[in-house]
Amino acid sequence: MDSSIALILTQDGIVNGAVYVLLALALVLVFTVTRIIFIPQGEFVAFAALTLAMLENGRFPGTVWLVLAAGLAVCVMEAGALVARHDWRYRLQVLGWNLAYPLVLWALAATIDWREAGQWGRIAFTLALIVPLGPMMFRVFFQPIAAAPVLVLLIVAVAVHVALVGLGLWMFGAEGYRTLPLWDENFLVGPLRIPGQAIWVVGASLALIVLLAQFFSRTIYGKALRATAVNRNGARLMGISPNLAGRLTLMLSAAIGAVSGILVSPITTIYYDTGFLIGLKGFVAAIIGGLAAYPAAAAGALLVGLLESFSSFWASAYKEVIVFTLIIPVLFWRSLRTHHVEEEEE
């Protein structure tokens, strides 16, 4: 191995790692605020990438039906409150977001020829489709059991993941897709050939991290989420609605997942079930951060990316084994360093 190969592998590792960073951050965010180990995180990645691919190919994206169905499910679950609460603002809000908005999306998907809409138009529409899935998913699956133990939440998360993978096969088919790159240029730097898309991936990840940091330190909603993460009951006493916090968190996580999917789909082929493995690697990184620390999770994600690219050079047959074995010494080290805290009883 010479230095140029090492450089190329490092570049590859950083580009992959940048996506894992985003997913690790989303997983840490969801876990700290809602205590859900959010297995379906990867599905947002795959669904966003495949929705974009469908729009590029001029096909009707199945995610439209998913949003319609999820919105309808939310309306059904809110039906009691809709009748009982004589609050027009509340009624308008629920019906607007969960019934009218999906219908508008459906109308847009059916009438516009997205092949002509330009790359940014398609990306915007993809985000408009994927992001609302987060809060809807929270309302339907997690809000009714928000106080349940972590294990129950995990099991529900696994169930949601399995259901979504099945729906993914139904909506997009078994074959993989690649989307058009945002920037089809290549830059030669010494022995390195840096594709424009790789710069996009790393740049967008960094930008998103900065945005998140600003959101959490400057805005009232960001502070509310932080407060909920620090102490759920305390935050509730201060008037922060745990349901609002949950919906907001899943909206952020869906947005992060969708952006990751849009970023990686030009450099790799995405299948309906790709999301799980990408999410799992983000999860390994999040574990390195103890599912609580953002910088450690980000560093862990870069480590996973680099480890992956170097092990694929040295021992390609054992790449996955090496990456997932990393979790064992990390857990061992963490268990020695931290005192075990029993999960709080509610």
Add this chain to the structure above:
Amino acid sequence: MKTKKRIILGLALALGWTLAQAQVKVGVTVSATGPAASLGIPEKNTVEMLPKEMAGQKIEYLVLDDASDTTNAVNNTRKLIAENQVDVVMGSTVSPNALAMIDVVAEAKVPMISFAAGDKVISPVDEKRHWVFKTPQSDKMMTEAIVEHMVASGVKTVGFIGYSDAYGESWYQSLSEAIAAKGLQLVVNERYNRTDTSVTGQVLKIVGAKPDAVLIAGSGTPAALPQKTLKERGYAGKIYQTHGVVNPDFLRVCGRDCEGTFLPSSPVVVAPQLPDSHPAKAAGVEYFQLYESKYGKGSVTQFGSYVWDAGKLLAAALPEALAKAKPGTPEFRAALRDAIEHLKEVPAANGVYTMSPTDHLGLDHRARVMLRIESGQWKYIP
């Protein structure tokens, strides 16, 4: 009282009618979902096209999905045999599943026709594989076609990249044997996963070893990733793919990076391009047209044709088995197995099948052709 009598009479009649109309039950398990879904879906589609009547017998097909999972394939097989009393089991799509099903069918003494390509499914024909046949060309035959083509075009050194599972391993084995026999040299051996998002590390190693040709042993769209990365890293040698990539989605995902790629394949894929003298042309064109009329132009893959040929084998073997015993009995299942083993020169979409007690595939060189990808199409190289 009268009604009761009528009911009893009706039941008796119905029972007698079923006995007289004893139909042949075919249990099928395919991987219509999961990682092998792109292979399993055309197979499932083809089951629907199989004749509902053969040799004057009604044929009932029971199709289950094993989600590309070995445990499910075994459970499906048990279910088909124990609950539905099938006369023959067909499937599954991928070799690990088919291998796991062997024990089950051998124990229950039910003949099985596999759609999985792995050689180990039928070879060596031992006490258990006595019951197992398969329709897809073995990797060995396809490797021979590749290596012959390599030798003819002056290749001396070969690189290999394949799946890090039984599929890749099996290809590696047969390639290393075939090229050793021809005096070529295997200079680099790399692995990757179907779900990998990057193979830069492996490709750098291949490019560094400078082989004259590279064989990518993948299937479906995941086989496009190494090829795209090889082109990206400026590899200029010949690239070979396996017959596992023959589906339109592979061409779509790989795009212009796949121009000029060589691959072996079943004749069915290019059936209309074959010369009329080719023995697989007639059955191939029949399947080709039937499938395209139902599922659209350019939709034919060889995976579905394995199922079609399993149907051909069954149709050819049924008269002999029916002469010996009635469907639904252990004797019939044994007779059906014997009859399949006795088949001689059965023309089908993938070639001509001649079974024997030591060969449960029965295909020869007539079952493979070499193709080249030209402007996004499969082109037959005579």
